[in-house]
Amino acid sequence: MGKREKRIEYLRKRKVDIRKFYIEEEKMGFIQFLDHEGTFSMKQPENYNYLYFPIAGEKGIKGAVSPNLGGDIKLNQNAFLMEPVSVENLHNNRSVRNFWCRVEGKGIWSAVGASAEEECRKFTKEQDDSEVTAGFMWHTITRQSKKYQLKSTIESFVPLGHNVEIMHVTIENTGADASEITPVAAIPVFGRSADNIRDHRHVTSLLHRIRTEEYGVLVKPTLSFDERGHQKNQLTYFICGVTGTGEKPVSFYPVTENFIGEGGSLTHPRAVLLDLPGMKAGEAVEGKEALGGIRFAKAVLQPGESVSYTVVLGITDKPEEIDEVMASYDKEAKVAAARNEVETYWKEKVNVGYHTGNIEMDSFMRWVSFQPFLRRIYGCSFLPHHDYGRGGRGWRDLWQDCLSLLIMDPGDVRQMILDNYGGVRIDGTNATIIGEHQGEFIADRNGIARVWMDHGVWPFMTTKLYIDQTGDIEILKEKAAYFKDEQKERGTSLDKEWDTAYGVKQKTEDGTVYQGTILEHLLLQHLCSFYEVGAHNHIRLRGADWNDALDMASENGESVAFTCAYAGNLNDLADLLDVLEIRFGWKQIELLQEIQVLLRDEVATYEDIDAKHALLKEYLESCGHNVSGKTVQVEVSSLAKNLRHKAAWMQEHIRKTEWIQGKDENQEEGWFNSYYDNHKQAVEGYFESGVRMMLTGQVFSIMSRTALKEQVAKICKSADRYLYRKEAGGYRLNTNFHEEKFDLGRMFGFAYGEKENGAVFSHMTVMYANALYQRGFVKEGHIALSTLAENALNFETSKIYPGIPEYFDASGRGLYHYLTGAASWYMLTYITEVFGVKGKLGALTVNPKLVKEQFDRDGNALLTLRFADKSFRIQIKNPEKLDYDAYKVKEAVCDDHIVLTKDENGVSLSKEAITGLDGSIHTITVTLGA
Numbered sequence: 001m002g003k004r005e006k007r008i009e010y011l012r013k014r015k016v017d018i019r020k021f022y023i024e025e026e027k028m029g030f031i032q033f034l035d036h037e038g039t040f041s042m043k044q045p046e047n048y049n050y051l052y053f054p055i056a057g058e059k060g061i062k063g064a065v066s067p068n069l070g071g072d073i074k075l076n077q078n079a080f081l082m083e084p085v086s087v088e089n090l091h092n093n094r095s096v097r098n099f100w101c102r103v104e105g106k107g108i109w110s111a112v113g114a115s116a117e118e119e120c121r122k123f124t125k126e127q128d129d130s131e132v133t134a135g136f137m138w139h140t141i142t143r144q145s146k147k148y149q150l151k152s153t154i155e156s157f158v159p160l161g162h163n164v165e166i167m168h169v170t171i172e173n174t175g176a177d178a179s180e181i182t183p184v185a186a187i188p189v190f191g192r193s194a195d196n197i198r199d200h201r202h203v204t205s206l207l208h209r210i211r212t213e214e215y216g217v218l219v220k221p222t223l224s225f226d227e228r229g230h231q232k233n234q235l236t237y238f239i240c241g242v243t244g245t246g247e248k249p250v251s252f253y254p255v256t257e258n259f260i261g262e263g264g265s266l267t268h269p270r271a272v273l274l275d276l277p278g279m280k281a282g283e284a285v286e287g288k289e290a291l292g293g294i295r296f297a298k299a300v301l302q303p304g305e306s307v308s309y310t311v312v313l314g315i316t317d318k319p320e321e322i323d324e325v326m327a328s329y330d331k332e333a334k335v336a337a338a339r340n341e342v343e344t345y346w347k348e349k350v351n352v353g354y355h356t357g358n359i360e361m362d363s364f365m366r367w368v369s370f371q372p373f374l375r376r377i378y379g380c381s382f383l384p385h386h387d388y389g390r391g392g393r394g395w396r397d398l399w400q401d402c403l404s405l406l407i408m409d410p411g412d413v414r415q416m417i418l419d420n421y422g423g424v425r426i427d428g429t430n431a432t433i434i435g436e437h438q439g440e441f442i443a444d445r446n447g448i449a450r451v452w453m454d455h456g457v458w459p460f461m462t463t464k465l466y467i468d469q470t471g472d473i474e475i476l477k478e479k480a481a482y483f484k485d486e487q488k489e490r491g492t493s494l495d496k497e498w499d500t501a502y503g504v505k506q507k508t509e510d511g512t513v514y515q516g517t518i519l520e521h522l523l524l525q526h527l528c529s530f531y532e533v534g535a536h537n538h539i540r541l542r543g544a545d546w547n548d549a550l551d552m553a554s555e556n557g558e559s560v561a562f563t564c565a566y567a568g569n570l571n572d573l574a575d576l577l578d579v580l581e582i583r584f585g586w587k588q589i590e591l592l593q594e595i596q597v598l599l600r601d602e603v604a605t606y607e608d609i610d611a612k613h614a615l616l617k618e619y620l621e622s623c624g625h626n627v628s629g630k631t632v633q634v635e636v637s638s639l640a641k642n643l644r645h646k647a648a649w650m651q652e653h654i655r656k657t658e659w660i661q662g663k664d665e666n667q668e669e670g671w672f673n674s675y676y677d678n679h680k681q682a683v684e685g686y687f688e689s690g691v692r693m694m695l696t697g698q699v700f701s702i703m704s705r706t707a708l709k710e711q712v713a714k715i716c717k718s719a720d721r722y723l724y725r726k727e728a729g730g731y732r733l734n735t736n737f738h739e740e741k742f743d744l745g746r747m748f749g750f751a752y753g754e755k756e757n758g759a760v761f762s763h764m765t766v767m768y769a770n771a772l773y774q775r776g777f778v779k780e781g782h783i784a785l786s787t788l789a790e791n792a793l794n795f796e797t798s799k800i801y802p803g804i805p806e807y808f809d810a811s812g813r814g815l816y817h818y819l820t821g822a823a824s825w826y827m828l829t830y831i832t833e834v835f836g837v838k839g840k841l842g843a844l845t846v847n848p849k850l851v852k853e854q855f856d857r858d859g860n861a862l863l864t865l866r867f868a869d870k871s872f873r874i875q876i877k878n879p880e881k882l883d884y885d886a887y888k889v890k891e892a893v894c895d896d897h898i899v900l901t902k903d904e905n906g907v908s909l910s911k912e913a914i915t916g917l918d919g920s921i922h923t924i925t926v927t928l929g930a
Contacts, residue, residue, distance in 0.1 A: 030043070030795065031793075031795050033363040033802075034133070036353070036355075036359075036362065036366075037135060037136075037347055037363075037366060038135065038136070038363040038364075038366035038367050038370075038802060039133065039134070039135040040133070040135075040363070040801070040802055041131055041132065041134075042131065042795070043129075043130065044127075044129075044130055044131075045130065045131075045141075046066075046068050046113050046122075047122070047123065048067075048799050049087075049090065050087045050090060050384075050799065050813075051066060051090075051799070051800070052064045052066050052070075052087075052090060052384050052817075053065050053132075053139045054374055054378065054383060054818055055137060055138075055157060055158055056137065056158055056377050056378065057158040057163060057377075058373075058376075058377060059163075059377075060075060061073060061074070061081075061158055061164065061165060061315065062075075062377055062382055063158075063165055064085075064383050065097070065139050065156050066090045066096075067113070067130070067141060068093060068112050068113045068114045069096050069097040069098070069112040069114070069141070069156070069167070070085065070089070070090050070091075070092075070114070071085060071090065072084050072095065072190075073313055074194075074315075074382065075235075075315050076391050077193065077194050077195075077381070077390040077391045078193040078194070078224060079192075079193070079315055080190045080191075080193070080194055081190065081237050081313060081314070081315050082095050082097075082188060082189070082190055082313075083095040083190040083197065084194040084197050084387075086384055086385075086387040087385055087387075089384075090384055093115075093119070093266070093267050094188070095190075096114040096266075097112065097156075097185075097187050097311070097313070098110055098112055098114050098185070098266070099111040099112055099167075099183065099186070099309075099311070100184040100185075100186060100269070100272045101148070101150060101171060101181040101182070101183055101184075102181065102184065102272050102273075102275060103148050103150070103179060103180070104180035104182075105180075106148055107147075107148070108273055109145055109147075109150060111143060111150075111169060111171065112141070112143070112152070113128055113130060113143055114266075116267040116268040117268075119267065126146060128143045128144060128145050129143070129144040129146075130142060130143045135343055135346075135347075136343070136347060136349075137157060137158065137342055137343075137346045138155065138156070138157040138339060138343055139155070139157070140155045140156075144174065148179075149173065149174050149176075149177075149179065150174060150175075150179065150181070151171070151172040152169060152170065152171055152172075153172070154168065154169050154170075155167075155335075155339055156168075157339055157342045158342070159329075159338040159339075159341070159342060160342060160345055161328065162314070162325050162328065163314065163315075163316070164325060165312070165313045165314070166311075166312060166329060166335060166338065166339070167185075167310070167311040167312075167313065168244075168308065168310050168339070169183075169185075169308060169309045169310075169311065170244075170306055170307070171183065171299075171306060171309075173303055173304065173305050174303075174304075176303055177303065178300055178302050178303070179300070179301045180298060180299070180300045180301075181298070181299055182272075182275065182295070182296075182298050183295075183296040183299065183307075184253070184271075184272050184293065184294065185239070185294040185296075185309070186253065186291060186292070186293050186294075187239050187291070187292040187293075187311070188256060188289070188290070188292070189217070189219050189237050189239060189290035189292050190237075191208060191219045191221055191290055192224065192225070193224060193225065196225060200225055203225070204225050205287065205289050205290075206287040207221040207222045207223050207233070208286065208287060208289070209221065209222060209284070209286055210254045210255070210284065210285040210286070210288065211254075211282075211283065211284045211285075212252040212254055212279050212280065212281050212282065212283050212284075213240075213322075214248050214281045214323075215240035215241060215248060215249065215312075215322065215326045216238060216239050216240030216241055216249065216292060216294055216312075217238065217239050217252055217254045217290065217292045217293065217294070218236050218237070218322070219237045219238070220233065220235070220236045220319070234317045235315055235316070235317055236315070236316055236317070236322075237314075237315050238292075238313075238314055238315075238316070238319070238322055239292020239294065239311065239312070239313055240294070240311070240312045240322060240325075240326055241294040241310065241311045241312070242310050242312075243296060243297075244308030244309060244310065244331065244332035245332070246330045246331055247296075247297065249295055249296050250295055250296060250297050251278030251280055251295045252279050252280075252281070252283075252293055252294055252295065253278045253291055253293025253294075253295065254283075254285055254290060254291060254292075254293060255285055255288045255291060256290065257288065257289065258271065259271045259291050259293050261274075261276075271293070278293065278295045292311075292313070296309060308332050310329050310330070310335050312325060312326060312329060346370070346373075349409070350366060350369050350370045350373070350408065351409075351865065351866055352366075352407060352408060352827070352831065352863070352864065353366070353862075354366070354863060355861060355862035355863075356850075356854045356855065356856065356861050357854055357855050357856045357857065357861075358853070358854070360793050361789055361793075363802065364789055364793055364802055364803070365827070367801075367802040367804075368804050368823050368826050368827055368830075369404070369827050370803075371818055371820070371823030371824075372401050372403075372404035372405065372408075372823055372824050372827070374818045374819060375393070375401050375818075375819050375820075375821075375823070376393075376401060378818070378819055379391050379393045379397075379819075380393060380394065380397065380819055383819055385815055385816040385817060386816060393434060394432070394434070395431070395432060395434070395452070395455050395458070396454075396455070396458050396546070396821065397821065398420050398434065399420065399458035399459050399461070399462040400821040400824050400825070402416060402420075402462045402465075402466070403461075403462060403465060403824045403825070403827075403828050404823070404824040404827050404828065406462075406465055406466055406469050407469075407827065407866075408865075410469065410470070413466060414470075414472065415438075417462065417466060417475070418475070419439030420439065421480040421521045422439050422441060422480050422481050422483060422505075423441040423483050424459070424480075424483060424521045424524070425482055425487070425506070426482045426484075426506050426514075426524065426623045427488065427524070427528055427623070428456060428490065428525045428526075428527070428528030428529060429451050429455065429456075429487070429491060430455050430456075431443075431483045431485070431504075432444065432450040432452075441483050441504060442504070443484075444485055444486065444487060449487055449491030449492070450543055451490060451542040452542065452543050452545060452546075453529065453532075453539055453540060453542045453543075453544075453545050453562060454545040454546045454559070454562045456525030456526055456528075456529050456566070457562060457565045457566060459522065459525065460522050460525070460526070460569045460572070460573060461569070463475065463518065463522070465839075467576070468839040468840055468842075469838075469839035469842075469867070469868075470842055470868070471841045471842020471843070471911050472842075473576070473579065473580060473584060473841070476517060476518050476522075476576070476580070477517055477519070477589075478517065478518050479515040479518075480515060480516070480518060480521060481505040481515050482505065482506035482514060482515075482516065483504060483506070484498065484502065484505055485498065485504060486498050488620070488624045488625070489620040489621070489624060490532060490620065491542075493624075495625050498625065506627060507627075508626055508627055508628065508629030509629065512629065514592075514627050514629055516592055517590065519589060519591075520592060520595070522573060523573075523595065523598075524595065524598075526566055526569060526570055526573070526643075527598040527646075528616065528619070528620075529566055530570075530612075531598065531612045531619075532612075533558070533609055533612055533613075534557070534558035534676060534680070535558070535609070535680050536676055536680070537607070537612075538559065538560050538563040538653075538658075538676070539558065539559060539566060540558055541557030541675065541676075542554055542557075545559045545561065545562045545696075546561075546562070546764075547696060547733075547745070547747065547756055548756075549745045549747030549750075549755070549757070550745035550747065551745050551746055552678065552742050552744060552745045552746060553675075553676075553677050553678035553743060553744050553745065554678075555678055556676065556679065556680045557675065557676055558675065558676040559674070559675055560654060560658050560672060560673055560675060560676070560697055561672075561674040561675065561694075561696040561697040561699070561700045563650055563654065564651070564672075564697070564701045564703075564706045565703070565704055566650070567647040567650035567651050567654075567704050567706060568647070568700070568703060568705060568706070570643045570644070570646055570650075571643070571644060571704075571705070573643055574639075574640040574643040574647070577636050577637075577639055577643070578637075579841065581636045581637055581640075583841075586636050587635065587637075588634060588635055588636060589634055589639065590631045590633060590634075591631060591634050592628075592631055593628055593630040593631055593632050594619060594622045594627060594628065596632060597615055597619045599642055601646075603645070606646065606649045651704070651705075651706040654701070654706050655706065655708070658672045658673040658697075659671075659672060659673075659711070660673055660686075662714065662718070663686060668713075668717050669717050669718040670711060670714035670715065670718060671684070671693055671697070671714070671718045671719070672684075672697045672698060672701045672706075672707065672711075672715075673685065673697060674696050674697025674698075675694070675697070677741065677743045677744040678743040679743050683744060689737065689738040690735065690738065691722050691735055692734070692735055692737055693718060693719075693734065693735050694733065694734040694735075695719065695723055695731055695732070695734065695761075695765070695768060696733070696764055698715045698768065699764060699767045699768045699771050700771075701715070702772065702774075702775055703767070703770065703771035705775075709775070712772075712775055712777060713777075716780050719731055719768075722735050723735065725760070727797075728791075728808055728811075729760035729762075729765075729787060729788055729792075729798075729808035730765050730783075730784055730788050730791065730808075731760060731764075731765045731768060732753075732758045732759065732760055732761075733756060733759060733760075735758070736758060752810070753810025754809050755809075755815075759807040759809060760788070760791075760808040761806070761807045761822075762788055762805060762806060762822035762826070763806070763820060763821050763822040763825060765784055765788055766784070766785065766822050766825040766826045766829055768781075768784050769781040769785045769829055770828070770833060773829065774833065778849045778851065778884045778885075779851060779885075781829075782851050785826070785829065785830070785834070788804065788826075789804075791812055791814075792804055792805065792814060794812075797811075797813070798812060798814040799814065800813075800814035803817060803818060804826055805817045805820065806819070806820040806822065834848075834849055834850060834854070835848060835849075835850065835863045836848045836906060837865070837867075839867065839868075840908065841911070842911035843908045843909060843910050843911050843914075844867050844868070844872070844909045844924075845905065845908040846874060846876075846889075846900070846906050846907050846908070846924065846926050847889070847905055847906025847907070848861075848876050848889070848906075848926065848928065849884060850876060850878075850884065851884050852878075852881065852882065852884070855878045859877065859879050859880070859881045860875065860876065860878070861875075861878070863876075864921075867914070868914045868915070870914055870917050870922060871920070871922065872921070872924055873921060873923045873924070874924050874926070875923060875924065875926065876926050876928065877925060877927045878928045879927070879928075879929075880928075880929060880930060882928065882929075882930060887929060888928065888929070889907055889926055890927045890928060890929040891926075891927050892907035892924065892925065892926040893924070893925055894909055894913070894917075894922055894923070894924045894925075895923060896925075898913060900924070909924065
C-alpha cells in the first residue's frame with residue numbers, strides 16, 4: 001500500500017471527510033500525516049531553505065539532514081565527521097551526503113538534488129519531483145528525474161546496533177529504455193573539532209592521514225586542535241559503502257580537490273563529469289581535505305529495474321571493527337530490518353498517545369512528546385539553529401527535561417533527581433558547567449560568576465511533580481552532597497582557600513564531605529534568594545532569570561516575575577511539609593546548623609532591606625569555605641508556618657507595589673510589572689512611547705497565585721490586547737519598547753518581533769497557558785495552546801516540520817526547532833491540565849478541562865500513557881457534547897468495575913488500587929454530563 005492509500009485509509013478510520021485530502025494532496029509545502037504515530041510526508045521540501053530533520057542514536061552519533069541531505073554528523077563539539085553547519089549553510093549544497101549517477105549518454109544526476117544543474121532548474125517544470133516521508137529518527141527522500149528517467153529513494157537513520165548513520169540509496173529506471181549508470185557517493189569529511197571551521201582550517205587539514213580500504217575512505221588525523229590543546233587523536237572518521245547485494249566499491253575519491261577538479265565544485269565535480277578513475281583500496285594520502293568518495297561498478301538497469309547501495313558514515317576509536325559494521329548492513333534485507341527496528345523502538349519510547357477531534361493536533365502532540373528525547377541527545381548545541389555553546393545541557397534543562405520523563409520514562413528519574421541536586425552550592429546557587437555524565441558538575445575556575453536568579457525555582461517544580469506522580473515523599477529525606485568550587489557568597493566573591501585538590505564537593509571543618517537532605521537543598525535555594533533583594537525588596541535579577549537576554553542589569557535589576565515564582569514554591573513546599581506531618585507522621589527534620597539564621601520569622605525584617613542583607617551576609621560568611629557539619633532538629637509544623645509567612649509577605653508586597661491598573665476607558669485591564677532595570681526603574685506600564693507589558697511577570701503571578709482571580713481576568717484582557725498576535729503564533733514576550741534598553745538586557749538590541757524581543761516564545765506562552773488552566777481560565781488557556789499549535793502546523797507560515805519551535809519570528813516562521821523546553825511544558829500541560837490526568841501523592845486523578853472542539857464527533861477523547869509502571873487508556877466521554885463550563889464528571893470506572901473516588905477536584909484511583917492492577921492495559925472511562 002502506497003503513502004497516498006495509507007493516508008486515505010487513515011482518514012477514513014478516523015471518520016474524517018477526505019475531500020480535503022483530495023483538494024490539497026498535490027499542494028507543495030502541505031504536510032500530510034499518514035498515521036496516528038505522526039508519520040508525515042511533504043512534496044518538494046528542497047524549495048524551503050531552512051528545513052532540517054534530526055537523525056541520531058540515544059548515545060553517540062547525532063546528525064541532521066536537510067531535504068538535499070545537507071547537515072552535519074558529530075559525536076561532540078570536538079569530533080565532527082561532516083563540516084559543522086548553521087542554518088545559513090544548509091542551502092549552499094556544499095556539505096551534503098551526495099550520491100551521483102553518471103548516466104551514459106545523458107550527463108550526471110545528483111540523486112539527492114544537490115547539483116548545479118538541478119539548482120538551475122529549481123522552480124521550473126523541469127525540476128525533479130521530490131517528496132520527503134519521515135517518522136521518529138528516520139527520514140526518506142524520493143526524487144524523480146524527468147530528464148534522466150531515474151528515481152531515487154534514500155533512507156537515513158542511525159541503527160540501534162551500531163554508532164553510525166546509514167544512508168540507503170535505491171536507484172530505479174523509470175524510463176522506457178535501458179539505462180547505464182555509474183554510481184558515486186561523495187561526502188566531504190571534516191574530521192576535526194568545530195573550532196577548526198575558522199581556527200586553523202587549513203593547518204588542521206595537514207594533520208589528515210587518509211587511506212582507502214576495501215569498503216571506503218578512512219581519515220585519522222594525527223592530532224586534535226581544540227580548546228583542550230594539542231592532543232594525539234584517537235578517532236577515525238569513515239565513509240564506507242556496499243551494494244545491496246554485498247559487492248564492494250571498485251575505487252575511491254579520497255581527496256576533495258582531486259574530486260572536484262580545477263574549476264569544478266562539489267555540485268559539479270569533474271571526476272564524475274569526466275568519468276575519471278578513482279584510487280584503489282590500500283592507498284594513502286596525507287595533509288589534504290578529505291572526501292568520502294566511493295565509486296561503485298557500472299550498472300545497466302532495464303525499464304522498471306532497480307539497484308541499491310548502502311553508505312555508512314561513522315566515527316570510531318576502534319577502526320578494526322569497521323568490517324564487522326559493514327557486514328551487518330551488506331544486504332538490502334539487513335538494512336530494511338535495522339530501519340524497521342529503529343521505527344518500532346522510537347514509537348515505543350514515545351509511549352503517550354492522543355485522540356481528540358483534531359487528527360493533525362493528535363499527530364502534532366506525538367512530535368511534541370518526542371522532542372524531549374531530542375533534548376537529551378542533542379543538548380542545546382547540535383542542530384543547525386542551535387549553533388552556540390559547546391554541547392551539553394544547562395541547569396534548567398536538567399530539571400525541565402525530567403518533567404516529560406516523569407510521564408514517559410520515569411524509571412531512572414529518582415536517581416537523576418538525586419544526582420542533579422549535587423549541583424547545588426551551600427549558598428543556594430548552583431554549578432553552571434555540567435559534565436557529560438549524570439550528576440557530574442565541573443568547577444568554574446575562571447572567576448566569572450554565573451548566577452541566574454531563577455535557577456532555584458526549577459528543582460522544586462520537578463521534585464513536586466515527581467512526588468505527586470509516585471507518592472515518594474521519602475525523597476525529601478534522601479541526602480546529597482553540595483557542589484563546591486571557587487565561587488562563594490552567591491558569586492559575589494572568590495574562595496581563595498579552595499583549589500582543585502579540595503574537589504567539587506562541599507566539606508566540613510574536619511575534612512569530610514557534607515551531605516544534606518533534599519529538603520535542605522530546596523530550603524537553601526529559596527531562603528538565600530528570599531534575602532537577596534534589590535532596592536524595591538524583590539529578588540535581584542543578577543545575571544538574568546529564565547530570559548537569558550535580560551543580562552545587563554546585574555547591579556540593580558530585580559525580577560518581580562520570579563519573586564512570584566519563589567513565593568509560589570514556598571507555599572507549595574509548606575503544603576508538602578503539612579503532608580509530611582499529618583499523613584506520614586514526620587515531626588522534625590534535620591537541617592544544617594548554619595541555616596537557622598535564614599529561618600528567622602519577623603515581618604519587620606522582611607520589610608527591612610538592610611536587615612535582609614545583613615542576615616544573608618551572616619549566613620554566607622558562616623559557610624564561605626567549609627561548613628560546621630553540625631545539624632539541628634526543626635519542627636516540621638513551625639517550618640511550614642515560617643515558609644508561608646515569607647511567601648505571604650512576598651505576595652502581598654507585590655500586589656501592593658507592582659500592580660498596573662488600566663487607565664481611563666481601560667479599567668478592565670491591568671497587569672503586574674515584571675522587572676526593574678539597572679537604573680532602579682520599573683520596566684512596565686504606560687509610557688510616552690506606548691504601553692510596555694511583558695508576559696513573564698503575568699505567567700508567574702498567575703501560576704503562583706500572587707494574582708487574585710479578578711486580577712487574572714484583567715491580565716487576560718491586557719495580554720489579548722497588547723501581546724496577542726494570531727498571525728505570529730500567539731502571545732508575544734513583550735510589547736515594543738521602542739528603545740535599545742541596555743540597562744536591562746541585550747534582547748533590546750534584537751529587532752522587535754525576533755527571539756526574546758517580542759517574538760512569540762513558545763516556552764513562556766505554554767507556561768502562560770499552564771498557569772491559566774491551573775487557575776480555571778480554561779478557554780483562555782486553550783487559545784494560548786491552540787494558537788501555537790495551529791501556527792506550527794500551518795506550514796505556509798511556520799515552514800517547519802511537525803513539532804514546536806523555540807519561537808516564531810515576526811513573520812510567523814518557526815525557529816530553533818526541536819530543542820526547546822517548551823515541548824516538555826506543552827506535553828505536561830496537555831496531559832495534566834487539558835486532559836486533567838495527573839498524580840497526587842501517588843494516586844491517579846482525572847479532572848478534564850477539554851473544550852467542546854477537542855472531542856471527536858462522537859463526543860469522545862482518549863489519552864494513553866503509563867502511570868506508576870502501569871498502562872492506561874483514559875477515555876473521556878462527553879455524550880451531550882457540552883463545553884467545558886457546562887459539564888462535570890458524572891461517573892468514572894476503571895476496567896468497568898473499579899469505581900473511582902469523586903471530589904471537588906475530579907476523580908481519583910488510589911495508589912493502593914493501582915498497585916493491585918496487573919500488567920495489561922487498563923481502561924479508565926470518565927463520563928461527563930451537565
